[in-house]
Amino acid sequence: MNEINNYLCPIIIEIMSVETTKLELMHLLLQTQKENLLAKIKKVFEDDHEEWWSEMSKEEQQEIKTGLTQADKGNYTASETVIERFDKWH
Secondary structure, eight states, X not given: OHHHHHHHHXXXXXXXXXXXXXXXXXXXXXXXXXXXXXXXXXXXXXXXXXXXXXXXXXXXXXXXXXXXXXHHTTOSOOHHHHHHHHHTTO
């Protein structure tokens, strides 16, 4: 059990730090009226998404497209079902 705690504690701290940063950014975004600043921030997120996609191989991109198409057709397993299935091993 101690090994699990040693593994999880840094992860939890990192998650908390990320969540704190998000809240701070949300506060700053809500306070500003500078449209040019908001446009720059929006572009950062758009550029990040484009880089993420373009860094994947064509095969990975195709797998994602296939998965989205299958999900749109209702051909998927709900996360609750997956969690229930694998929960018995935890």
